[in-house]
Amino acid sequence: MAEDHMSSPQTLQGDSQRTESPSPQTLDLSQLPPIFVSATHFETSDLHMLEEDLVDCGATLTYDLGEAKVVLSKVQKKRRIAFDLRAKGLWTEEVTTTRSDVDVVREADGLPSKRRKLANAEAVAGQVGKSQAEAIIIDDESTASEAESAARQKPDTGIARRIKEGNGVRAPAVQTPPPTEPLVSVVDVTWFTESRKAGTPLPLHAFVTYQCRQVKPPPEEPSLKQTPTVSVNTRKPNESKTAAVIADKPGADILERANEDAEHAPKSFDRFGKRKFGYHMRSGGDASWAAGSGKPKEYAHLLHKTTTEDEQGYSSDLPEMPDWVKQGVKYACQRSTPGNSPNERFIDLLKKIKLARLLTNDEIGVRAYSTSIASLAAYPYKIVSPREIMALPGCDQKIANLFVEWANTGTIKAVEDVDADDDLKVLRLFWEIWGVGATTAREFYFDRGWRDLDDIVEFGWSTLTRVQQIGVKYYEEFLDPIPRAEVEEIGRIIHRHAVKVRDDGVQSLIVGGYRRGKQACGDVDMIVSHIDEGQTLNIVNDIVASLEEEGWITHTLLLSLNNSNRDQQTLPFRAEGGGHGFDSLDKALVVWQDPDWPTKDADLASNPKSKNPNIHRRVDIIISPWRTVGCAVTGWSGGTTFQRDLRRYAKHAHRWKFDSSGVRDRGNGEVVDVEGYYGYSGRIGSGRAKTMVEAEKRVFEGMGLVYREPSERCTG
Incomplete structure (x- = not known):
C-alpha cells in the first residue's frame, strides 16, 4: 500500500461517495448497428460523456443520420421526435409492422429473424401491437447537431422492436416496407443507462419510442x-x-x-437541413457539396500538385515533425500551444467556419473544427504543403482541402458563404448579446422572427431574462475589449475588498484570456482564495456587498453559492443524470463601472441625476477553497479545447473526473488529492501549496502531465 501511495496521488473518502454502475468495459455493444445520438436536451459536456461511454462499450457511433440504425434520444412524444429528425435532415413517417413476436425478440437481441409460414406469422401478428425497428436515439430537449458524414460502418445485426401486450388486436394497417427499405427506430436514452447497470445489452424493443421510415422531403423551399x-x-x-x-x-x-x-425554413438551409457552406465529411471523399445546387463546388483537390506550389517554391522536403506529431498525441493538454501561430491567417478562416457551425447547431462540426484548429495552432512551422496538415492529429483531408484552396486562390469559398449569409449575420448579432447562447439566438431569429436589437426591445423585452436585458442595454460596451492595464486595475480593486472583508491571507489571481497573454480581453475573470478554508465560505457575498457600497458594481447578475452550500466539497461524481457543468464554484457575475470621472463633482452639482459616462465591463469573481485551488486555476486558465481535452485525458488516462472544484475517481466516487493538501508526502511535494501557481503545478504533476505555462494553452 505504501508503494502505491508513492506512485499516485492520495485518494480520499468523499463526502458524497457513491458506487458507480458497472464499468463500461463489461458492456459489449459491438454487435449493434451504427448509433446516432441526438443532442436535444443534453448539456454539451453530458453529450460528450455519453458518446465517449458508448465508444468505450464498443458501440459504432455515426454522425450521419442517414446511415444510423439506432438513434438515442430523450424525446418521448412522437410529434417532437419526427420534428427533431426532420431538423437533422431526415423526413419520416411512422410505420407499424406486423412482424412475429419471435422475430422481434430475436432482432432485438441481435439475431437474424426466422422464416415462418405466412399463416403462422399472421396469427402471431394479431397479438403484437406496435413493434419497432432499427433504433435511433434522440435527445428530447434540444435539436440535434447537423449530421456529419462519418465513421466506420458495420453490417446490420440486431434491430430493436417494441411489443405491446394486450388485446390481441392487430396494429393499424400501415404496410410494412420491403426488406430493402430500411426502417428507423428511436430509442429512449435510458436503454443505455439501464444496460450499463445490468452489465449486458437489454432488449431494445422495450425502449423504442418511435418507428419510422424515410420519405422524400418537399420539392421546393421558398426562402x-x-x-x-x-x-x-x-x-x-x-x-x-x-x-x-x-x-x-x-x-x-x-x-x-x-x-x-x-x-418557411430559412433560406440558408437546404431542404435536408444542411448549411450551404463548409464541409460535412469527417475524412476522405469530396464533401464540398453545394446545398441545393445539385452539383459539387469546384474546390481544389488535395493531392494534385499545382503550378502554385512550384511558383511559391513548395518543396517535398518538409520540416521534421515535432515529437507530439510523431507520437500522435491527440490531447491539447499534452502539448504547447502558443498564442501567436505562424498559421494564424488560415486558422482565423477556420474559426469563421467553426462559429457558423456553432450558430447553426452543429455541435459535431464545432468539436471537429476545434480539434483541428488546436492542432494547427500547436504546429510550430508555417505550413506549405497539405501533407503537413494530414500528418497532424485531429486534422484530415477536409482541412487539407481547405488549405489547398486558400493557398491557390487566396480565399475559401465556405468562408465567403459565411460572410455573405444574411441569416448568420443576424444570428451572430444575437449570439454576441451577453446571456444569449447559440440556441437562444436561433429562437430569436427563426421562431420569433426578430432581425435586430430594436425588434427585441419592441416586441420581446418583457420576455427576456434580466441578464439578457442587461446584455442588450450594454451591447456595444460589452463588445469593447478591455486593455490589460484596466484588467489589472480591476483585479487590484477586487483584491483590496477581499482583504477588507477577511484578512491579509487572501490570495487572488486574474485568469482567463488575460493570463494567457491577450492584450485585450472580453471580460475579467478573477479567482479569490485563502489558505484558511473557513475564510472562503460565503466570502463572495461580502466581497460583492463591499464593492457595491463603493459603487464599483452596478448590477449583480448571478450570485452563486453552490460550493458553500455543499460545504466547499468537490462536486459529487455521478455516472448518470444531469450534470452541473464544468464549473460549480461560488461566483458572482457582475457589471462593473468605475464610479469616478474627472468632472463628477461639477456634473452632480449642476444636475444631481447626471449619468456616469464611464464604460460598463463584465467581471466574474470566482471563489475557491484552498484545498482544490490548483484545479480552479487550471480550470479557468486554458483555452476551450485545452480544457475539454484535459477532462478527456483525466477520464481515459486515470478514470478520473476533473472539474474546477477538484478530482474524483470514477470507480468509487472518492476524492483524489492531486494537490497534496492533506500533507501527503510523495512525488507532488509535502504539505499544502504556498501559492495558487504552485497548487496549479501540482495538478499537472498529479495528473502525469508536463506543466504548461498559461501562454502555452492558447487553443481557442
Missing part, C-alpha cells in the same frame, strides 16, 4: 424573406411565424405540419 407572413412591424410579440401560417389547420397531421415548416 424566409419570400414567406407571406406577418411583417416584423405588425406581428404580435412572441408570435411564431410558423404558428401564424398553420394556425388555421388544427387538424393537420405531422407530415402536413412538417411540410408547412419546410416552406
Whole structure:
C-alpha cells in the first residue's frame, strides 16, 4: 500500500461517495448497428460523456443520420421526435409492422429473424401491437447537431422492436416496407443507462419510442424573406411565424405540419437541413457539396500538385515533425500551444467556419473544427504543403482541402458563404448579446422572427431574462475589449475588498484570456482564495456587498453559492443524470463601472441625476477553497479545447473526473488529492501549496502531465 501511495496521488473518502454502475468495459455493444445520438436536451459536456461511454462499450457511433440504425434520444412524444429528425435532415413517417413476436425478440437481441409460414406469422401478428425497428436515439430537449458524414460502418445485426401486450388486436394497417427499405427506430436514452447497470445489452424493443421510415422531403423551399407572413412591424410579440401560417389547420397531421415548416425554413438551409457552406465529411471523399445546387463546388483537390506550389517554391522536403506529431498525441493538454501561430491567417478562416457551425447547431462540426484548429495552432512551422496538415492529429483531408484552396486562390469559398449569409449575420448579432447562447439566438431569429436589437426591445423585452436585458442595454460596451492595464486595475480593486472583508491571507489571481497573454480581453475573470478554508465560505457575498457600497458594481447578475452550500466539497461524481457543468464554484457575475470621472463633482452639482459616462465591463469573481485551488486555476486558465481535452485525458488516462472544484475517481466516487493538501508526502511535494501557481503545478504533476505555462494553452 505504501508503494502505491508513492506512485499516485492520495485518494480520499468523499463526502458524497457513491458506487458507480458497472464499468463500461463489461458492456459489449459491438454487435449493434451504427448509433446516432441526438443532442436535444443534453448539456454539451453530458453529450460528450455519453458518446465517449458508448465508444468505450464498443458501440459504432455515426454522425450521419442517414446511415444510423439506432438513434438515442430523450424525446418521448412522437410529434417532437419526427420534428427533431426532420431538423437533422431526415423526413419520416411512422410505420407499424406486423412482424412475429419471435422475430422481434430475436432482432432485438441481435439475431437474424426466422422464416415462418405466412399463416403462422399472421396469427402471431394479431397479438403484437406496435413493434419497432432499427433504433435511433434522440435527445428530447434540444435539436440535434447537423449530421456529419462519418465513421466506420458495420453490417446490420440486431434491430430493436417494441411489443405491446394486450388485446390481441392487430396494429393499424400501415404496410410494412420491403426488406430493402430500411426502417428507423428511436430509442429512449435510458436503454443505455439501464444496460450499463445490468452489465449486458437489454432488449431494445422495450425502449423504442418511435418507428419510422424515410420519405422524400418537399420539392421546393421558398426562402424566409419570400414567406407571406406577418411583417416584423405588425406581428404580435412572441408570435411564431410558423404558428401564424398553420394556425388555421388544427387538424393537420405531422407530415402536413412538417411540410408547412419546410416552406418557411430559412433560406440558408437546404431542404435536408444542411448549411450551404463548409464541409460535412469527417475524412476522405469530396464533401464540398453545394446545398441545393445539385452539383459539387469546384474546390481544389488535395493531392494534385499545382503550378502554385512550384511558383511559391513548395518543396517535398518538409520540416521534421515535432515529437507530439510523431507520437500522435491527440490531447491539447499534452502539448504547447502558443498564442501567436505562424498559421494564424488560415486558422482565423477556420474559426469563421467553426462559429457558423456553432450558430447553426452543429455541435459535431464545432468539436471537429476545434480539434483541428488546436492542432494547427500547436504546429510550430508555417505550413506549405497539405501533407503537413494530414500528418497532424485531429486534422484530415477536409482541412487539407481547405488549405489547398486558400493557398491557390487566396480565399475559401465556405468562408465567403459565411460572410455573405444574411441569416448568420443576424444570428451572430444575437449570439454576441451577453446571456444569449447559440440556441437562444436561433429562437430569436427563426421562431420569433426578430432581425435586430430594436425588434427585441419592441416586441420581446418583457420576455427576456434580466441578464439578457442587461446584455442588450450594454451591447456595444460589452463588445469593447478591455486593455490589460484596466484588467489589472480591476483585479487590484477586487483584491483590496477581499482583504477588507477577511484578512491579509487572501490570495487572488486574474485568469482567463488575460493570463494567457491577450492584450485585450472580453471580460475579467478573477479567482479569490485563502489558505484558511473557513475564510472562503460565503466570502463572495461580502466581497460583492463591499464593492457595491463603493459603487464599483452596478448590477449583480448571478450570485452563486453552490460550493458553500455543499460545504466547499468537490462536486459529487455521478455516472448518470444531469450534470452541473464544468464549473460549480461560488461566483458572482457582475457589471462593473468605475464610479469616478474627472468632472463628477461639477456634473452632480449642476444636475444631481447626471449619468456616469464611464464604460460598463463584465467581471466574474470566482471563489475557491484552498484545498482544490490548483484545479480552479487550471480550470479557468486554458483555452476551450485545452480544457475539454484535459477532462478527456483525466477520464481515459486515470478514470478520473476533473472539474474546477477538484478530482474524483470514477470507480468509487472518492476524492483524489492531486494537490497534496492533506500533507501527503510523495512525488507532488509535502504539505499544502504556498501559492495558487504552485497548487496549479501540482495538478499537472498529479495528473502525469508536463506543466504548461498559461501562454502555452492558447487553443481557442
